[in-house]
Amino acid sequence: MTPFTIDDARALLPAFALDALDPPERQAMLDALQRFPELHAELDTFVKTVHTLGTSETVMPAPGLRDRFLQRLATADPDAPPTDAAPAMAASSGDRLQHRSTHRPSARRPLWRRVAPLLVTAALAATVVVLVRSQASLRNELDAARLAYTKGQSTIAERDQALAEKEAVLRTLLGGGDALLVVNMGVPNATGPGMQFFWNVKDGRGVLHAFRLPQTAQGRAYQLWLIRDGQPVPSRVFTPDGDGSTTLFDIELPQSTTGVTAVAVTEEPAGGSKLPTTQPFLVGTVSTRSQ
Amino acid sequence: MTDLRTAREGALLEGMRRGEQEAAAALYDMYSPMLLALALRICGQQPDAEEVVLDTFMQAWRDAHRYDASRATVAGWLTTIARSRALDLVRARVRRQHATDAAQLRQVDEPMITSTPLADSVLEHAEEGAAVRRAMAQLSDKQRCVIEMAFYEGLTHAEIATRLMEPLGTIKTRIRLGMMRLRDTLGPLALGGQS
Numbered sequence: 001m002t003p004f005t006i007d008d009a010r011a012l013l014p015a016f017a018l019d020a021l022d023p024p025e026r027q028a029m030l031d032a033l034q035r036f037p038e039l040h041a042e043l044d045t046f047v048k049t050v051h052t053l054g055t056s057e058t059v060m061p062a063p064g065l066r067d068r069f070l071q072r073l074a075t076a077d078p079d080a081p082p083t084d085a086a087p088a089m090a091a092s093s094g095d096r097l098q099h100r101s102t103h104r105p106s107a108r109r110p111l112w113r114r115v116a117p118l119l120v121t122a123a124l125a126a127t128v129v130v131l132v133r134s135q136a137s138l139r140n141e142l143d144a145a146r147l148a149y150t151k152g153q154s155t156i157a158e159r160d161q162a163l164a165e166k167e168a169v170l171r172t173l174l175g176g177g178d179a180l181l182v183v184n185m186g187v188p189n190a191t192g193p194g195m196q197f198f199w200n201v202k203d204g205r206g207v208l209h210a211f212r213l214p215q216t217a218q219g220r221a222y223q224l225w226l227i228r229d230g231q232p233v234p235s236r237v238f239t240p241d242g243d244g245s246t247t248l249f250d251i252e253l254p255q256s257t258t259g260v261t262a263v264a265v266t267e268e269p270a271g272g273s274k275l276p277t278t279q280p281f282l283v284g285t286v287s288t289r290s291q
Numbered sequence: 292m293t294d295l296r297t298a299r300e301g302a303l304l305e306g307m308r309r310g311e312q313e314a315a316a317a318l319y320d321m322y323s324p325m326l327l328a329l330a331l332r333i334c335g336q337q338p339d340a341e342e343v344v345l346d347t348f349m350q351a352w353r354d355a356h357r358y359d360a361s362r363a364t365v366a367g368w369l370t371t372i373a374r375s376r377a378l379d380l381v382r383a384r385v386r387r388q389h390a391t392d393a394a395q396l397r398q399v400d401e402p403m404i405t406s407t408p409l410a411d412s413v414l415e416h417a418e419e420g421a422a423v424r425r426a427m428a429q430l431s432d433k434q435r436c437v438i439e440m441a442f443y444e445g446l447t448h449a450e451i452a453t454r455l456m457e458p459l460g461t462i463k464t465r466i467r468l469g470m471m472r473l474r475d476t477l478g479p480l481a482l483g484g485q486s
Contacts, residue, residue, distance in 0.1 A: 014470030015463060020441040020448045044362075049474040051367025053442050054374055056423035057328035065327075065341050069319055069348055073312050076352065 001025070004032040009039055017046035168249040172207045176200030183263055183284035193244070195282055197263050199253055206251035210265075213240040221270045224251070225280070227262040237272040260286050300365040307355035315352050322366065323348070325420070326373045333377035333443050343380060347373040366419075378445035426476040434469030437462055 001024045004012070009032035015021050016029050033039055173180065179202035186194030193214065198207040208224060216222060216239055224235040235253075240246045254260065264280035266273075300321075306314025326347055330340035350372055351358075358368055427435055440446050440454065448466060452459040 011467060012463070014467045015441070015448050017470070018438065018441040018466065019445065020451070020466060022447050022449050045474050046470055048363065048367060049470060049477060050442065051363060051370055052419070052423050052473075052477055053427075053438070054329040054370030055325050055366050056420045056427065057332065058324035058420055059328040059331060061323050061327045061341065061344065065323070065344065066316070066319060068341075069323075069345055070312070070316060072345060072349055073315055073352060076349065 001028050003035075004028050006032070006036045006039065009033070009036060010042065013039065013043045014046050017043060017050050165247070165249055169207050169247065172200045172203065172205045172249060173198055175205075176202050181257060181286065183286055185263070185265070185282040185284035193282060195265065195284070197284060199257070199286075201253075201255060201257055204253050204255035206248075206253045208236070208238075208248040208251060209245075210238075210240060210247075211245040213244045213246070215240065215244070216267060219270050220267055221272070222265050223268040223272050223276075224248075225264045225266065225276060226253070226260055227264060228254075229259040230261075232264070232276050234272060234274055237268065237270070239270075257286060262286055297360075297364075301360065304355050304358055304360075304365065307352055315348065318351065318365075319348050322369050325366065326369055329370055329373050330377045333374065333445075334380055339380055339384075340377070343373055343377045346376050350376075374442070374445075382445070423477065426473050429476055430469050430472060434465050434472070437465045438469045438473070441466065 009029060012021060012025065012029060016026070021029060033043070176199075179200065181199040181201055183197040183199070184195070185197065186192060191212070193210070193212045195208060195210045198209075200206065210222075213222065221237045221239050223237045226233040226235055236248050236251050238246055238248055263284050263286060264276075265282040266276045266278045266280050268277055300318075303314045303318045303321075307318070323344055326344045327340055330343035330347075331337065334340045334343060347369060351369060358365070363371070427438075430438070437448075437451050437455075440451050441448070446454065448462045449459055451457075452462045455462070
């Protein structure tokens with residue numbers, strides 16, 4: 001049926017209030033009332049007019065009728081829920097559909113209309129479950145992405161650190177020019193521990209590259225010494241990597257080799273010592289020839 | 292409708308919601324004459340009409356909590372229930388007796404004799420009923436006829452057109468104009484204001 005215009009609907013409001021519309025018209029009217037709420041007030045005036053029609057006459061009932069009512073009242077279950085099978089309680093426009101559905105015997109709601117709310121509820125519940133699972137999955141993916149990002153950042157930082165170290169090493173090695181002093185400790189091509197010590201005298205910076213060092217005991221470390229004027233001068237404390245090697249850079253050193261005759265390495269407590277507590281196991285001689 | 296009556300009806304409905312049978316009995320005393328007349332007009336038979344009245348008040352007893360004073364007067368609420376039950380009863384009877392002559396059912400159109408009510412509230416209803424009858428009397432015979440067929444017999448305008456062998460558009464127009472005139476004539480009485 002063609003949807004009602006507001007004028008169509010307004011013209012049929014009195015008949016609607018009287019329940020005098022055919023079912024298709026009634027449905028069209030209900031649709032129109034949803035689209036044109038401004039009609040509700042006018043419909044209400046007709047509904048209340050219809051209410052008065054039933055009040056035009058009175059007939060005194062027989063006294064026995066009152067007794068019958070009281071008897072039914074006395075036997076009624078006060079807690080009984082309102083019956084849905086009873087005639088409609090419609091009293092205004094908003095109740096017209098329910099009123100008519102009980103008014104007409106053939107107006108039972110079709111199965112799909114009774115099941116539809118359940119299906120909608122089930123669909124909503126399923127949607128919620130899917131959304132919750134999706135949210136959990138997205139959260140896991142986000143966490144994984146954050147972890148990967150953190151790892152990536154860490155890797156980048158490590159690489160930046162490595163690059164900075166190499167840059168520092170190169171700066172020390174190359175920046176010294178002819179003021180670079182090289183000291184070899186240990187026996188070249190041997191299987192024992194060995195070290196190369198690079199001293200940029202001009203900048204007062206040094207690099208120590210050690211290899212094949214035995215791992216130190218827990219709480220112990222290696223310490224580098226300068227032997228100047230016959231006295232040990234403490235320098236950096238270090239421990240080797242897993243393969244026994246390490247590279248120390250930016251070691252602070254004097255900008256003059258005066259009085260320095262050797263470099264040495266001892267094993268000391270992890271915090272280092274002011275004076276050697278053990279015998280040096282690597283010693284290299286500093287001479288002008290080393291430059 | 293007076294404020295006093297509105298207040299009394301509200302108190303009765305409240306009492307019914309609390310399960311007070313005295314309140315239901317008082318409501319019966321106020322409205323049973325009106326509802327019996329309506330039921331007799333629709334059903335045409337005293338036993339059926341009395342059953343409609345009893346069913347109406349029992350439903351009002353059960354559904355007192357559903358009554359909304361902003362949507363209808365108590366009289367309007369009760370007549371809506373009674374009319375629905377009466378029409379259902381008539382339709383069920385018609386279904387059982389297809390051979391029943393419509394003229395037999397039309398006995399309901401015979402005007403009912405209004406007895407002299409005793410209670411003041413019933414008297415007030417009678418005064419209102421007289422106002423409604425006067426308003427109906429101001430309609431043209433054709434307008435009154437189609438409105439009564441719709442209200443008392445529960446016919447749609449298409450069914451009325453068939454019954455009267457008139458064009459549907461004509462019936463629609465009669466219903467619309469008749470109802471508008473009734474509304475305007477009844478004024479505050481129809482809209483629940485001061486009479």
